[in-house]
Amino acid sequence: METYEDVLQEMAAIDAMLAEGYKFKVVYENLSGTFAELEKQSNTAMLQILTAEARKYLAVKLKEQVTVT
Amino acid sequence: MADLRINFAGIESPNPFWLASAPPTNSGYQVQRAFEAGWGGAVWKTLGDPILNVSSRFAATHFNGQRVAGFNNIELITDRPLEVNLKEIYETKKRFPNHTIIASLMVEPKQEKWHEIVKRVEEVGVDGFELNFGCPHGMAERGMGAASGQVPELVEKQTYWAKEVATKPVIVKLTPNITDITATAEAAVAGGADAISMINTINSLIGVDLDSWNTVPHVAGKGAHGGYCGPAVKPIALNMVAECARSPHINVPISGIGGISNWRDAAEFMLMGSSSVQVCTAAMHHGFSIVEDMIEGLNNYLDDKGLASVMDLVGRSVQRYSDWGDLDLNYKVVAQINNDVCINCNKCHIACEDTSHQCIDLYTESGRPMLKVRENDCVGCNLCSIVCPVEGAISMVELKNTLPPMTWNERQAIMNQFAPTTNVK
Numbered sequence: 001m002e003t004y005e006d007v008l009q010e011m012a013a014i015d016a017m018l019a020e021g022y023k024f025k026v027v028y029e030n031l032s033g034t035f036a037e038l039e040k041q042s043n044t045a046m047l048q049i050l051t052a053e054a055r056k057y058l059a060v061k062l063k064e065q066v067t068v069t
Numbered sequence: 070m071a072d073l074r075i076n077f078a079g080i081e082s083p084n085p086f087w088l089a090s091a092p093p094t095n096s097g098y099q100v101q102r103a104f105e106a107g108w109g110g111a112v113w114k115t116l117g118d119p120i121l122n123v124s125s126r127f128a129a130t131h132f133n134g135q136r137v138a139g140f141n142n143i144e145l146i147t148d149r150p151l152e153v154n155l156k157e158i159y160e161t162k163k164r165f166p167n168h169t170i171i172a173s174l175m176v177e178p179k180q181e182k183w184h185e186i187v188k189r190v191e192e193v194g195v196d197g198f199e200l201n202f203g204c205p206h207g208m209a210e211r212g213m214g215a216a217s218g219q220v221p222e223l224v225e226k227q228t229y230w231a232k233e234v235a236t237k238p239v240i241v242k243l244t245p246n247i248t249d250i251t252a253t254a255e256a257a258v259a260g261g262a263d264a265i266s267m268i269n270t271i272n273s274l275i276g277v278d279l280d281s282w283n284t285v286p287h288v289a290g291k292g293a294h295g296g297y298c299g300p301a302v303k304p305i306a307l308n309m310v311a312e313c314a315r316s317p318h319i320n321v322p323i324s325g326i327g328g329i330s331n332w333r334d335a336a337e338f339m340l341m342g343s344s345s346v347q348v349c350t351a352a353m354h355h356g357f358s359i360v361e362d363m364i365e366g367l368n369n370y371l372d373d374k375g376l377a378s379v380m381d382l383v384g385r386s387v388q389r390y391s392d393w394g395d396l397d398l399n400y401k402v403v404a405q406i407n408n409d410v411c412i413n414c415n416k417c418h419i420a421c422e423d424t425s426h427q428c429i430d431l432y433t434e435s436g437r438p439m440l441k442v443r444e445n446d447c448v449g450c451n452l453c454s455i456v457c458p459v460e461g462a463i464s465m466v467e468l469k470n471t472l473p474p475m476t477w478n479e480r481q482a483i484m485n486q487f488a489p490t491t492n493v494k
Binding site for chain 1: 472
């Protein structure tokens, strides 16, 4: 059962990566949730988003990146 | 005082309230009494080769003290010869020239049969025809009714045959016993239908007697599926009307049928695209006089809304009916409990805890039991407000400052832009 704390944690993880200058490179979904691969110069990172609300939040951030670029 | 007159596919009617083709419109005596009571029109009980009916024809679902939440019938089309019906139609139209009489017709799917009955019925002065492609019982087994109505090609062909000889408008009545009613609606339009009506009744079995093990109803110990109607079917009918109304391929007037019991139901159907409404079960349950409240209620509603004519209501909510994929995922409502009104039955807590998202807490304040929604965990499903027995105890409140709007379709389009180029497990 997801709690709001879980949602906040996942949203915070997304925000932290973006604040460090990471950009979304690849995003996919499967039975285990949404996976976002981010990159910053030669560094890569992976986020696994499980909660529904954080997956919605991720989509908003993806759109922001697309809009800016 | 609003104008309740309608023009339905060229058929003028003093108001949108018609009786549906059914037991209430079986005879001239009944239809004339209905017109005296105030009904704007009547669709005569389906004419065709006279059938034979069984005894024990109707049954109902009663639910939590509410009589006739749903109604089932295994009655067929008219069991009276055509000439008898035509004489009474003629007399009724003569007595009530400004009221609408539509003749419902059902014959075998043969061109000559349709030509014959349309010509004969048109001679007595009906205002239009309704082709019955929807009876789910008795007639379907003979290749008529729903058996025709489930096959788009047959719907189109028979509509075309009727239109070859009819000079009055032809309405095609559609069966809900189908995966997608817009398919048969489009077929009716392709065949030349001037309008469509829906829904006919839904395949059903009311119940089983736990003592005798007989079906309900039963005829000498045996049962057969019947047609379900009444208040219980209203959501199904309203959806089907709305799907047809919003289809760009269906551009004919719609007569809405299905559980319409009062002026509110009628207004909802009109908002979703019906320009006339047909009633059966409510009239069978309460008598023809219900139309008085319907007329008064609709009139008052239109005055409150500042609408001069009932036709101004038609279709006003259709554009709000969408595909799921175009709904805003980021729109958020949450439940709020008014503890001053709440009676502490705890049904909201039980429903949420057992079957939803476990976000309604019980607590005590100054010795008084209280309930509170944890809004951060509330997904806004509405379940608590639905099960709550007290008006005003639970409100669903729209939240501001949520994420910007995004539909599922938009989300998927964005996600596709970031999709991996190789297969990922």
